[in-house]
Amino acid sequence: MTHLGYLLCGWGSALVVLGAYAVSTIRRGRKLSEGVPRERVRWLTTSGDDA
Amino acid sequence: MIQSSASPDLLTTGSRGSRALGLFSLLGIAALLLFAFGLTEPDIRLHPTTGDEIGQFDAVRLLYLHVPLAVCTYVAFFFCALSSACYLIRRTPWFDTMAYAMAEVGTVFCGLVLMTGSIWGRPVWNTWWEWGDVRLMTTLVLFLTFLGYLGLRRATHDMTASARRGAVVALVAVINLPIVNRSVEWWENRTLHQKSTLGDLKIQDLTLFTLILGFFVFGLLMTWLLLHRFRVGWLERQGAEHRLAIAIIERRADADGGNLGMVVGDIP
Numbered sequence: 306m307t308h309l310g311y312l313l314c315g316w317g318s319a320l321v322v323l324g325a326y327a328v329s330t331i332r333r334g335r336k337l338s339e340g341v342p343r344e345r346v347r348w349l350t351t352s353g354d355d356a
Numbered sequence: 357m358i359q360s361s362a363s364p365d366l367l368t369t370g371s372r373g374s375r376a377l378g379l380f381s382l383l384g385i386a387a388l389l390l391f392a393f394g395l396t397e398p399d400i401r402l403h404p405t406t407g408d409e410i411g412q413f414d415a416v417r418l419l420y421l422h423v424p425l426a427v428c429t430y431v432a433f434f435f436c437a438l439s440s441a442c443y444l445i446r447r448t449p450w451f452d453t454m455a456y457a458m459a460e461v462g463t464v465f466c467g468l469v470l471m472t473g474s475i476w477g478r479p480v481w482n483t484w485w486e487w488g489d490v491r492l493m494t495t496l497v498l499f500l501t502f503l504g505y506l507g508l509r510r511a512t513h514d515m516t517a518s519a520r521r522g523a524v525v526a527l528v529a530v531i532n533l534p535i536v537n538r539s540v541e542w543w544e545n546r547t548l549h550q551k552s553t554l555g556d557l558k559i560q561d562l563t564l565f566t567l568i569l570g571f572f573v574f575g576l577l578m579t580w581l582l583l584h585r586f587r588v589g590w591l592e593r594q595g596a597e598h599r600l601a602i603a604i605i606e607r608r609a610d611a612d613g614g615n616l617g618m619v620v621g622d623i624p
Contacts, residue, residue, distance in 0.1 A: 307398065307413040308479045315418045315475040316392075319425070319468050320385070323577065326464050330584045334369030337591035345594045346587075 369587035377580045384573035391566040392420040416563075418476040424570035426469045428578045430533060432462030433502065437530035440523035449593055452519040455526060457585040459505050461578060466499045481548050490539040491549045498536055501529040515593065 306312070338346065370378075399416035400409050412419075436458035443451035473492070474484050486492055505525045512518050535542075540549045559567065 308415045311415060311475050311479050312393075312417055315472045316389075316421055318475075319421055319472055322464070322468060323581075327581060327584070330581065330588055331369060334584060334588045334591060337588060337595055338368070340595045341591055341598055345598065346591060 369584045369591070374580060374583050377576060377583065381573065381577040381580050384569075384576055388420065388566070388569055388573045391562070391569060392417050396420075396562050396566050412480050415476055415479045418472060420566050420570045422469060422472040422476055423567060424574040425465050425472065427571055428574050429462055429465040429469055429498075430537065431575075432458045432465060432578060432582075433498070433526075433530055433533055436462060436502075437526050437533075440526040443519060443523050444527075449515075449519075449590075452515075452523070453586055453589040453593065455523065456509060456519075456589050457582050459502055459509075459522070459526060461581050461585055463499065463502045463506060464581075465574075465578065466495070466502065470495060470499060477548070486548055489547045489549065490543045491536065491547050494532060494536040494539050498529070498532045501525075501532065505529060515596065 396417070398414045399411040400413060401411045402408070403410050436455050439451045439455035439458060442448075443455060470492075473495075477486075478484050505522055508525055509518050509522050540547050540551050544551065
């Protein structure tokens with residue numbers, strides 16, 4: 306395969322950035338949800354719930 | 357003593373729908389990687405006169421990433437502007453929260469478009485960056501404008517002022533969107549980019565299918581990110597309102613002689 310370094314760099318860095326952004330967004334949500342009563346946020350579920 | 361009704365359990369921005377969406381996104385990325393690296397052929401053609409091999413070779417596999425990211429960026433910024441316009445008309449927090457989420461996700465995607473385009477350009481165009489290329493420059497301006505939008509949103513704690521200013525900036529910034537998209541047609545001699553190959557169906561079969569799969573997969577991923585980012589924005593707003601309600605009750609309790617007489621968690 307030609308240009309393997311460019312392919313790995315392009316795909317790898319894009320997926321890493323997207324993954325890091327997704328994780329940081331979820332962590333922001335978890336941190337913020339600690340300060341908000343459940344009745345204000347109808348979609349909130351505990352991490353152990355199936356729903 | 358003031359108590360909060362916030363649950364000690366670990367809460368998330370996830371729901372059944374968002375988890376299904378996330379799972380489909382992951383499966384889609386796996387399928388896209390399979391098609392992009394395993395099933396599609398490299399772009400190799402023969403020169404009509406010399407017979408030499410020409411084309412993008414395996415670098416074409418970066419386009420299954422770069423082009424869908426670019427289209428998702430257009431979609432995110434367009435809906436950011438639309439939500440901003442709706443906010444200025446209706447003044448409801450839902451539209452503002454959606455616009456902010458769209459802008460942030462769109463900016464991440466736009467940054468990746470610039471990065472993957474640069475990495476693709478090095479083997480194909482023999483350059484990382486071309487300052488005279490109109491599409492590169494208009495995309496860079498779009499990225500910087502929305503970075504400015506995000507900076508503006510964080511510059512003040514006044515949510516109403518932040519929302520109003522952000523909406524105006526988004527509506528101005530989105531003017532650049534059709535310019536980015538049409539720049540290769542309007543200034544065809546000032547860009548290294550080719551005109552649209554998708555509209556004219558210059559690519560076919562598995563290459564076309566993989567590109568369309570890329571649109572679908574990154575569209576799913578963007579929707580999943582938007583869902584979580586929207587909920588983060590909603591939590592920020594609800595948290596601020598809840599803290600304000602607590603502060604008001606505490607102030608009233610102080611004025612009544614320190615007899616609070618109610619649980620703050622009862623505040624709706």
